[in-house]
Amino acid sequence: MFSELLQPDLRLMLLEDDQYGLHEFCLALYPAVAAEVLHGLEPADVWRVLKACDVERQAEIFAFIDPPQQLELVDNVEREHLSKLIEVMSADDRVDLLGRMDEDHVESLLPLVAKAEREEIRKMLSYPEDCAGAIMTTEYASLPEDITVREALDRLRQQAPDSETIYYIYITDSNRALHGVITLRQLILARPGLRLADLMRRDVVAVKVSDDAEEVARQLALFDLIAIPVVDEENRLVGIITHDDVLDLVQEEANEDAYLQSAIEPLENDYLDTPVVTMAKKRGVWLLLLAAVGFITAKVNEGFEGVSSRHDWLSWFLPLVLASGGNTGSQSATLVIRAITVDRSATRQKVRIASHELMTGFLLASAMSAFSFLAVMFLFGRNLQEAMVVAGTIGLVVTMGTLLGSALPLIFDRLGMDPALMSNPLISSLSDILGVVIYFSTAILILEMLL
Amino acid sequence: MFSELLQPDLRLMLLEDDQYGLHEFCLALYPAVAAEVLHGLEPADVWRVLKACDVERQAEIFAFIDPPQQLELVDNVEREHLSKLIEVMSADDRVDLLGRMDEDHVESLLPLVAKAEREEIRKMLSYPEDCAGAIMTTEYASLPEDITVREALDRLRQQAPDSETIYYIYITDSNRALHGVITLRQLILARPGLRLADLMRRDVVAVKVSDDAEEVARQLALFDLIAIPVVDEENRLVGIITHDDVLDLVQEEANEDAYLQSAIEPLENDYLDTPVVTMAKKRGVWLLLLAAVGFITAKVNEGFEGVSSRHDWLSWFLPLVLASGGNTGSQSATLVIRAITVDRSATRQKVRIASHELMTGFLLASAMSAFSFLAVMFLFGRNLQEAMVVAGTIGLVVTMGTLLGSALPLIFDRLGMDPALMSNPLISSLSDILGVVIYFSTAILILEMLL
Structure with missing residues (x-):
């Protein structure tokens, strides 16, 4: 693999403490590739590489690191730095990580995390494993129904940096009740003066927060969706689950089923x-x-x-x-x-x-x-x-x-x-x-x- | 399921020959749901329902029908109608269908299909099964690198109806060589006067037309992509494979592996x-x-x-x-x-x-x-x-x-x-x-x- 070719270069940069090189390394590669190159490095070295760039980029790369190495990294960094990283991580990745960490460690860490994120984390950690609530992310794009396409595009530009996807935009009212969905493709093609209410699809395919992960995968696959919205008992939008997480999930389930079929308790790691x-x-x-x-x-x-x-x-x-x-x-x-x-x-x-x-x-x-x-x-x-x-x-x-x-x-x-x-x-x-x-x-x- | 509740209504519409109702049925439901309701109906009845709406909608619903029922339908309709349907089907769905049909039937049908589509079909049918070329679609959005963001959005509006996705736009030259990729999200956020060459990502994750399907799935999953471009030996863009097809593929492979593991030749149908x-x-x-x-x-x-x-x-x-x-x-x-x-x-x-x-x-x-x-x-x-x-x-x-x-x-x-x-x-x-x-x-x- 490509990543095996890059590791010697990276080790040389670390040896020479080449800050500019390390910075370039983090920025130039896809986060998934950067994470692969970091595989097998000592925790202290991984942190030296990551800290060469800003915390947002650190979070992106960190999300692609294998769970066992993530836990190793978490144990070998100052709590202050970790809490910042957790603040900027995407909501689903961070709940994955915290869910795997030692409970005492999480409790010592949470007071350092900003209040808004902290409350959201506590809520998401409370969902039982393998249900829609536990795998969703809360970073979705949503708009009210009474604005025009032109206004919608303007507002979307503001929401974009914080949304996992802006290709599906959910239409909600002031109580966050889910009324419809619009795709970015529709928005681009529509007349700028049209109101969203006249454009949106009203029979939204959604899952409940308590639905199990297999049901989520089935629905998303059946309708060929990029993301599926998650609603609570009152039909309020609480999150979305994206296609990439469903794909990971389906692969994990396939492994688990294969293991069980041969009488092996499912493995957590490779x-x-x-x-x-x-x-x-x-x-x-x-x-x-x-x-x-x-x-x-x-x-x-x-x-x-x-x-x-x-x-x-x-x-x-x-x-x-x-x-x-x-x-x-x-x-x-x-x-x-x-x-x-x-x-x-x-x-x-x-x-x-x-x-x-x-x-x-x-x-x-x-x-x-x-x-x-x-x-x-x-x-x-x-x-x-x-x-x-x-x-x-x-x-x-x-x-x-x-x-x-x-x-x-x-x-x-x-x-x-x-x-x-x-x-x-x-x-x-x-x-x-x-x-x-x-x-x-x-x-x-x-x-x-x-x- | 929902679909079981709808079938009696549909049968009544057929009995009463309620053309307006049948037309509404095709348009109001998601194609995936409409296909489910049609499951188990006689071929003649399915065609009566489908023909109540235009051929584009027919193709959308048809794509979600189970392969065995698709083959039954194909055998029970005039060749003229079938050839029109095939012309408007998306490139990957239609190759799937033709690949399963009897060769003689395909040969009797192709002369009726428009020349452009016919040539493309022959080319795609020539790729070995389970390689990237056989599962890709040729309906991608592509733009040259020397235009501005504003121009790009205008051109995209023209391409949109014929593209499987417009969320990733591939940047190619006049020889179709793949130079870069831009997401629609980037386009929406960028200054309208910026040139695409300055915005695009140059190290595009792509697969070769001969790569096998498992490799495609691995790459798309690793980079969390919505679609992955397929290039030929000269790095010319020939198609894309979208996330939904990869998800179906992964589920199919999981089934096949489970069957083989228990010493069963993989099944083609449910x-x-x-x-x-x-x-x-x-x-x-x-x-x-x-x-x-x-x-x-x-x-x-x-x-x-x-x-x-x-x-x-x-x-x-x-x-x-x-x-x-x-x-x-x-x-x-x-x-x-x-x-x-x-x-x-x-x-x-x-x-x-x-x-x-x-x-x-x-x-x-x-x-x-x-x-x-x-x-x-x-x-x-x-x-x-x-x-x-x-x-x-x-x-x-x-x-x-x-x-x-x-x-x-x-x-x-x-x-x-x-x-x-x-x-x-x-x-x-x-x-x-x-x-x-x-x-x-x-x-x-x-x-x-x-x-």
């Missing part, structure tokens, strides 16, 4: 930035739980001691039989979880989902049964009855897998829990228990009772 | 819109492959016939032992695949990744070993040596799982294949083979050779 012990904890909890389920399977297995010792060869195919159920179950669980994550209305179609899975399950069961019947007879030279035991079991566990895999996430969702907690390994482990029962019962039936 | 037979094929291919690996495990198992029949109880713990390796392997594979998907530079840190996994593996192996040692002794009443066999094996397979799970995706990536093809079930199946060997070898060593 993979290589997560210490080994933290990683072991986030994985170990689930592995131990899965092992506990595995011991139940072992107990059930022990219960069938008789039949398995009379037919030694049964254990050869045990891993295959169990894996077939587990794999099918994982597929079903993933499909159902994605379906209800992407489209909430799918949750109301439980019967359709279950019948869809069941029919797919029958087709899969037939194919898998036929394949394993042939393999057991011709690759392992077992007799007809023995092949029937394996093939019959595989047909049954594949069908059982589709039902289990589709039902469990729906039940979790119904209970108000995250369906993604029904991870693939957990579905597999649970299907193992049933798989053992089905396998040995089928064996007893075909090998010992029918003949 | 879950419930995918026919059972298609679904069975997309899952069955992988299940049969996994079953084939399962039969290798069975063969290896058969090879250890002697030791497993001398120690019957070994098979009780076989599912647990294999699941422990598979679960750990799935975790590692997911972590590594996410790490290299999110940050390409992680691929160059193979040694760091491997050592990170190995150390985590040791911690997990110790915890899992200790837990299973106690469980085997006290829950199952086996003796010290027997508990050592199970606990020792679990320690080894957990370590082996982390190595296998992290190495295989990296090897796949190195070979130029999608690392996500190394799905969790495949990692588990491969680790099963090694798991059986480790289990019975440990058993022979501890139970028969040492004592």
Whole structure:
């Protein structure tokens, strides 16, 4: 990457204490690139670079620094400087940062922050994590409806420096109630004398302050918006959420879902930035739980001691039989979880989902049964009855897998829990228990009772 | 949803052939909402609704209709009307549609499309799928650098109706070479007499026409952009990709990754819109492959016939032992695949990744070993040596799982294949083979050779 090429130059500037060079560094690069070059530098050095430019620019670059490095920086600077930085940071970035910091540290810092910002921070920190209120920014552009396009453009020029975006302008009354929205594109194209009330769109797509982040992402994506307004219970405009934050959010959720699906507690940091012990904890909890389920399977297995010792060869195919159920179950669980994550209305179609899975399950069961019947007879030279035991079991566990895999996430969702907690390994482990029962019962039936 | 409430009204309008109502329906609703209400209606009815308004509005609504319904509509309308619709659709939406249609149908349609659009369509259809050229739109706003802010705003008013966004304006010369970028916000704030050359940002973040879609998403997300310009090999501006298309793309990729991770060929349509037979094929291919690996495990198992029949109880713990390796392997594979998907530079840190996994593996192996040692002794009443066999094996397979799970995706990536093809079930199946060997070898060593 570009940033790797720049770091040696930056280190040289620091070594030579080249204030002019450091100043240029902060101004010439995109904040995102500057932040990347600063990655891995000592906190004291990062501050020497940042302090070469004004505090507004510092805040812009700081917002692009990784959360773990941000926390390191916060711990290694005077509180006075930090409080200034916090004052000029954009409202959503600063709440992100303060939300991650140690509470005592935040409390010692807030008295130094200007009153207006301090009150806003306290309010935004009070919203529960992952709801619209916690991710919005309060820096939006708004105008009254009774002015003309010409006046609107003049007023917008004054608001612009403090607004996250001026491409959508929200029309509010004196109580901040949201009445409409106008795009800057409309303003540019409209006759200067037109009143905003005659130009604005009145059915504004908005989210509630308590809506969860996934709902925000869905609405913004559905309507292809640059920003979506956030309103309180009385339809008063309290903030906006912009497209870039939603994109970050969607990527984060995709990571979280992928982790949960493989039975890993979501990571807060990047993979290589997560210490080994933290990683072991986030994985170990689930592995131990899965092992506990595995011991139940072992107990059930022990219960069938008789039949398995009379037919030694049964254990050869045990891993295959169990894996077939587990794999099918994982597929079903993933499909159902994605379906209800992407489209909430799918949750109301439980019967359709279950019948869809069941029919797919029958087709899969037939194919898998036929394949394993042939393999057991011709690759392992077992007799007809023995092949029937394996093939019959595989047909049954594949069908059982589709039902289990589709039902469990729906039940979790119904209970108000995250369906993604029904991870693939957990579905597999649970299907193992049933798989053992089905396998040995089928064996007893075909090998010992029918003949 | 809102749309479910509206459909009965719409059906009534159709029944009464209420042209005024249908016209209002098309104009009053957001195109995204109108498209949702049309979901599930017969093609003929959808066309009756759409044709109540002008072709530009038809195109806007059509763009929000699901791909399967779009194809149904395309097959049920006169070619003349379809060609007009295609002419006014935005360049990226129309290439999406034509790319999905039957080739013969496209060829019979293109002669009816106006020459300028036709040539552009042929060019865009020639880009390989999933590269920047295939997802861009050619409707961008561009200006020369030697005009003033005042002139720029005037010219922009003329370009606005044909531009996907006018919030970023690209500065090009007469050869379309990209020299800079200006935001509409800058234009609004700047002195009217200033020349664009003095205002524009010269180091433009751009992607190449052949860059893949993931790279586009990464760049746009990194710089928080509303749109990113696409240039050809000679740095000539050929199109832009907007934030909303990137958001859709990221969500699609998240779905695809989730499917692959659970060994399902990615679906083209929504879950419930995918026919059972298609679904069975997309899952069955992988299940049969996994079953084939399962039969290798069975063969290896058969090879250890002697030791497993001398120690019957070994098979009780076989599912647990294999699941422990598979679960750990799935975790590692997911972590590594996410790490290299999110940050390409992680691929160059193979040694760091491997050592990170190995150390985590040791911690997990110790915890899992200790837990299973106690469980085997006290829950199952086996003796010290027997508990050592199970606990020792679990320690080894957990370590082996982390190595296998992290190495295989990296090897796949190195070979130029999608690392996500190394799905969790495949990692588990491969680790099963090694798991059986480790289990019975440990058993022979501890139970028969040492004592």
